Amino acid sequence: MSKVRTRFAPSPTGFMHIGNLRTCLYAYLFAKKNNGEFVLRIEDTDQERYVEGAVDVIYSTLKKAGIQHDEGPDKDGGYGPYIQSERKSLYLEYAKELVDKGGAYYCFCDKERLESLKDDKGIAKYDKHCLSLSKEEVQKRLADGEPYVIRQNIPAEGVSEYDDMVFGHISVPNEDMEDGILIKSDGMPTYNFANVVDDHLMAINYVIRGVEYLSSTPKYNLMYDGFGWQRPHYMHLSPIMKDAQRKLSKRYGDANFEDFLEKGYLPKAIVNYIALLGWSPKGNEEKLSMDELVEQFDVDGISKSPSIFDEAKMRWLNGEYIKQMTPEEFVEVAKPYFEKSKVAGKYDYFALAKLLIPRVEVLGEIPEKVDFLEEFGEYDTTMFEHKKMKITKEIALNNLKAIKEDLKDFEDWTDEALKEKLSGLAEKLACKSGQVFLPLRLALTGVASTPGGATEMAELLGKEESMRRLDFSIELLAKNM
């Protein structure tokens, strides 16, 4: 049996759509799982859509995602060139070969005639008008320099069938397939044709791609047959949806890999999540590394129906990856977000990291979680009322005053020491410890949710700032009874 070879063939559009990345991932996983090769090919035949630097985006995305191609424009494996625009000259020759073999024919029909074929819905099927042209007439018109295209010659009757690895048996009536254009009037191949030729020339034997090609695959097979080439195996993948009706697409925003990175998702988490969208492992473990994905990947687990992208679950998974990090690792990836926040350069990022690691799911939450350290002013005092702790504004105010008195001359301003000191105070006041810690935490921060307890916040702020905020809060609370 020949070696498994899969490919990922993106167009350089300047961004990597999540759906494409998943297709890429599956092609990679399948190849690696079977000790095969994974090839990167750039499909840039559509010059109108060409975007500067877009190829670099593809390289960097694959690299960040942890997907390594065995062959590609930057890694010659003997099947190059790997950029479609550099293969231009190939296609016309192959198209002519297919014409000779009867699988295709020249067509001279102009736009007007084609237009006249359309029905009231604007849907047309080419009527094989030029198929009946004699060899001599074709030669003559070609010699006259008449514009032409080359069309695939699809049998008028019968049924074309194949077996898809995920969808099973697919059969399409030949009469429903149009004689599509293989070579455009400018001499360039259409995607469909270039794809078949490239895949064959690159010895791709497992074609993994989106379902949009499921029903046109018989046409591709007819080309393989026409050339006398061996048909590849096919694995079609259902789309990732934004909701039940809409496909996830760049048109609706934030569906690109880069967008998620910016929001503070870790590449590993994104890859892990999208691997699970449309495929499920045999076991129940969902947090899987790339190595584990390769090991567990199996066509059996691929689902046929479209799946809806659920960012909430990806957030959770991202949080799981963050919780595993050491403070050092966290600071490294979180640094840009610290720099964006108000605490930039003013606090020990490592100290903050320890508090933040269990509390952050996406790095983008960092600024909102730490900004209170630098931003302190009037806030809503109803926060002091807490039924479960049995705290009223009166109790809070009383206890805050007591705390101020107790801490006035206290110098050991560390989390541990303060905790002990204040526990003692709670005992003296004969109240629950929460009744002193909760008001203090609020008094020091002015926000309902903080990345740690009262004494941790106090240590972070330092004695001077803590006492200043305590004074401010006592006054504010007294004013708002």
Place this chain on the structure above:
RNA sequence: GGCUCCAUGGUCAAGCGGUCAAGACAUCGCCCUUUCACGGCGGUAACUCGGGUUCGAUUCCCGAUGGAGUCACCA
């Protein structure tokens, strides 16, 4: 509209003739707790509908309904 394909909780999904129909996210409740979290425990929640086949259908077949894809000198 023609053709192709799909159909289990809100979401991702396991299941491949006999199960109290897994698990995860989300959600709700309880516990832990120095707030917020983390963590632990538990709850709510699903086989689209109608016909068959079968001793027995979520599972197999047919139909309906719903959804996706496709029908370009775009990829």
